Amino acid sequence: xxxxxxxxxxxxxxxxxxxxxxxxxxxxxxxxxxxxxxxxxxxxxxxxxxxxxxxxxxxxxxxxxxxxxxxxxxxxxxxxxxxxxxxxxxxxxxxxxxxxxxxxxxxxxxxxxxxxxxxxxxxxxxxxxxxxxxxxxxxxxxxxxxxxxxxxxxxxxxxxxxxxxxxxxxxxxxxxxxxxxxxxxxxxxxxxxxxxxxxxxxxxxxxxxxxxxxxxxxxxxxxxxxxxxxxxxxxxxxxxxxxxxxxxxxxxxxxxxxxxxxxxxxxxxxxxxxxxxxxxx
Amino acid sequence: xxxxxxxxxxxxxxxxxxxxxxxxxxxxxxxxxxxxxxxxxxxxxxxxxxxxxxxxxxxxxxxxxxxxxxxxxxxxxxxxxxxxxxxxxxxxxxxxxxxxxxxxxxxxxxxxxxxxxxxxxxxxxxxxxxxxxxxxxxxxxxxxxxxxxxxxxxxxxxxxxxxxxxxxxxxxxxxxxxxxxxxxxxxxxxxxxxxxxxxxxxxxxxxxxxxxxxxxxxxxxxxxxxxxxxxxxxxxxxxxxxxxxxxxxxxxxxxxxxxxxxxxxxxxxxxxxxxxxxxxx
Numbered sequence: 264x265x266x267x268x269x270x271x272x273x274x275x276x277x278x279x280x281x282x283x284x285x286x287x288x289x290x291x292x293x294x295x296x297x298x299x300x301x302x303x304x305x306x307x308x309x310x311x312x313x314x315x316x317x318x319x320x321x322x323x324x325x326x327x328x329x330x331x332x333x334x335x336x337x338x339x340x341x342x343x344x345x346x347x348x349x350x351x352x353x354x355x356x357x358x359x360x361x362x363x364x365x366x367x368x369x370x371x372x373x374x375x376x377x378x379x380x381x382x383x384x385x386x387x388x389x390x391x392x393x394x395x396x397x398x399x400x401x402x403x404x405x406x407x408x409x410x411x412x413x414x415x416x417x418x419x420x421x422x423x424x425x426x427x428x429x430x431x432x433x434x435x436x437x438x439x440x441x442x443x444x445x446x447x448x449x450x451x452x453x454x455x456x457x458x459x460x461x462x463x464x465x466x467x468x469x470x471x472x473x474x475x476x477x478x479x480x481x482x483x484x485x486x487x488x489x490x491x492x493x494x495x496x497x498x499x500x501x502x503x504x505x506x507x508x509x510x511x512x513x514x515x516x517x518x519x520x521x522x523x524x525x526x527x528x529x530x531x532x533x534x535x536x537x538x539x540x541x542x543x544x
Numbered sequence: 545x546x547x548x549x550x551x552x553x554x555x556x557x558x559x560x561x562x563x564x565x566x567x568x569x570x571x572x573x574x575x576x577x578x579x580x581x582x583x584x585x586x587x588x589x590x591x592x593x594x595x596x597x598x599x600x601x602x603x604x605x606x607x608x609x610x611x612x613x614x615x616x617x618x619x620x621x622x623x624x625x626x627x628x629x630x631x632x633x634x635x636x637x638x639x640x641x642x643x644x645x646x647x648x649x650x651x652x653x654x655x656x657x658x659x660x661x662x663x664x665x666x667x668x669x670x671x672x673x674x675x676x677x678x679x680x681x682x683x684x685x686x687x688x689x690x691x692x693x694x695x696x697x698x699x700x701x702x703x704x705x706x707x708x709x710x711x712x713x714x715x716x717x718x719x720x721x722x723x724x725x726x727x728x729x730x731x732x733x734x735x736x737x738x739x740x741x742x743x744x745x746x747x748x749x750x751x752x753x754x755x756x757x758x759x760x761x762x763x764x765x766x767x768x769x770x771x772x773x774x775x776x777x778x779x780x781x782x783x784x785x786x787x788x789x790x791x792x793x794x795x796x797x798x799x800x801x802x803x804x805x806x807x808x809x810x811x812x813x814x815x816x817x818x819x820x821x822x823x824x825x
Contacts, residue, residue: 330717333721335717335720335721353720353721353722353723354723355723357721358721359718359721361714361717361718363714365817366712366714366715366718367714367715367717367718368718369715369718369732369733369736369737370813370814370816370817371736371737371739371813371814372732372736376732380722380724380728380732381722381723381724383724383725383728384724384725384727384728412813412816414813414816414817415816
């Protein structure tokens, strides 16, 4: 692991408690043949304002890890610290965007009511809720779709609604689990750029889980590479590409190519290592 | 599309469906003509021609004054008590079945505990309990209501339970990540999510309710449609008997139509949410 990472959004010295610290996180599931280890031990930290991606070969327990970090699954060993406090469940300040937008948005509610849902029962005045909903929908360019139902929208638009719902609570951290995995390539590129724009505007910290290496490198300040499950961190790689990034120009730079290749070989190496060790499933 | 427009388009769809219904009525018309001719030729006392049944129908049920919506005294004496029993029994079954179904769906130990009891209750043909109900309640409306309620309870209970247990895991996880209050979760996630299944149970039960209403009244009652049918049989007034059967059929059609409309309005999202279900807007 490389301790000397450059963190563009890191606050000055003195306030160096990371926003999120994942400490020796391990997760196992009970099964008939005894406990199955999904995540062996994960350590990494995310500082305020950073955009950090987590990549790994498929089946390395990325979604499990994300659910543990978001407090949606109990962890078996280790700690997840949010602003120095131990997280024991979902909390305000952390919003989650799921891969499966068609099911994480509620089809019986309009777009507007979906986005407003996490703001309810928090003592916010009605007008404040309405303003925040409009603001978040405007941020993702869907103000005009407020009265529609999610199933009246395309996949890309639905995922923008899900992002708006995450943003509406003005989270300190946005956790995203392969949010663009089920949309087509063009939509995906525009959603990536939309996310970068929103991230720059809001200053929200983003933890982005993906299996797509290009996407991870393109978006992030840092890429955390996981091994095949039961996963450990094999590399924590700084991405010093200039911002704002551009789908064509950024991806043509030598540095992008280098980073991409670097991450790719790390992922492949970890995959090969596990398959050689003959770990039965 | 505005809410208003949405309602209009669902009304237009209803009108279209009705148009299709009318188109297929020719088969029914042909059947009635065959009946008329065959009955006239056979001259059977028990199966009178359609025209006679129609006359009896109008005389028996629709000979009232305009101020009572043309409904006859006979209607008031026999149909209203039947409908009241049906409403009470069905209403009680819905109230108990939905509440209990949600309770055991949400609270797993209760589900495991009550499951055998529910399976048992479901497998007993309610009609077999009729003699016991008469012993318990005597020949009272309470007996009819009890029997209807008992017969309708199981489909509503089981379907509600299934609806709650079958709630999409992504939906539940997304709701958990938003930290909704229990009340909000219940009203805007659990209940709407389970509503298609609850609706299936209620729709099955309305048919059962009608059957149990008639059977329990045939067997033991001093007024009601079932009672009327038996008494007409004893008086050898077969056109009147058939007219009562026609009225029952019309009631069945009416209940189904009510369900179809309610479903169209309340569960519009459910029909549209299926893959590629988005309407062209």
